[in-house]
Amino acid sequence: MLIFITIFTLFSNPAYSFWIWTPKTGKWVNPKNVAKESPKAQFDYALSFYKEGKLDDAWREFKKLLKEYPKSFEASESQYYLGLIEEARENFYEAYQAYQRLIDKYPFSERIKEVIEREYNIADKFMSGHKRKALGITLPVENPAIEIFTKVVENSTYGPLAPKAQYRLGLVLKSLQRYYEAEEAFNKVISNYPDSEWSEPAKFQIASCRAALSRSPDYDQGAAGEAKQKFEEFVRDHPDAVLSLEAEANIAKLNEKEAESSFNTARFYEKQRSYKAAIIYYNYVVDNYPKSVWAAKSLSKLQELENKK
Secondary structure, three states, X not given: XXXXXXXXXXXXXXXXXXXXXEOOOOEEEOHHHOOOOOHHHHHHHHHHHHHOOOHHHHHHHHHHHHHHOOOOHHHHHHHHHHHHHHHHOOOHHHHHHHHHHHHHHOOOOOOHHHHHHHHHHHHHHHHOOOOOEEOOEEOOOOOOHHHHHHHXXXXXXXXXXXXXXXXXXXXXXXXXXXXXXXXXXHHHHHHHOOOOXXXXXXXXXXXXXXXXXXXXXXXXXXXXXXXXXXXXXXHHHOOOOHHHHHHHHHHHHHHHHHHHHHHHHHHHHHHOOOHHHHHHHHHHHHHHOOOOHHHHHHHHHHHHHOOOO
């Protein structure tokens, strides 16, 4: 046996050129894979690598602590530092996952407030266009901001970041043209955080989602009417809001859309030689949308049809 150990020692890795027998496990182990004698000693060892900027070594040692001392105070701190390391590596989704594990496994950690803020900032990065990557390759996955903003709200339902995260969740869904889900997210801002600064713009965004649905390929006339109504309510309730100017512009666009629809209906009847019905619709455009470009076109058509009655 002595000869075997001597030979093994000569040809082993110089950094860890020996193995040791541990009565606890009844196995030969490489000291490189063994945690220090206490969680504090292991944490200090891992932290020394982190402070020196040796992130790979620090990550390995923090992981080792979590495995050997999962219920210690130092374990919660190690989980926190794993998130910091992934952020430093710009592995933002992995950083979010590390922070979320801290929240799930160590809910009494003094780091909770900070990591929720870090999760929010990571979601903001994805919302701003950062792509999730693995092995340097951009992955064609759904925007992780949806998952992360949702978690921020769950982690602190009535915390300071919750209403803003809920609102931005709606914006992400809207940018992906998931208008019904976006509208639901904005409605939660209004119902759950009615006194927050995000309640007012959420009302505008709901109207904007309705308007977007009215402009979709499967044109929804009902959605257009609802959108205009909600924009009008917003302007009435918040006349001095900056968004009211945009709401008024949207109302004008919706009026143009409605006027165009009625004009096209009139054109249909005209082509069918149903002149009386056509005249009714042309007059409707003139009376209800006098400022639209379709009102002038309708007046021109009415003059032509006078000779065809």
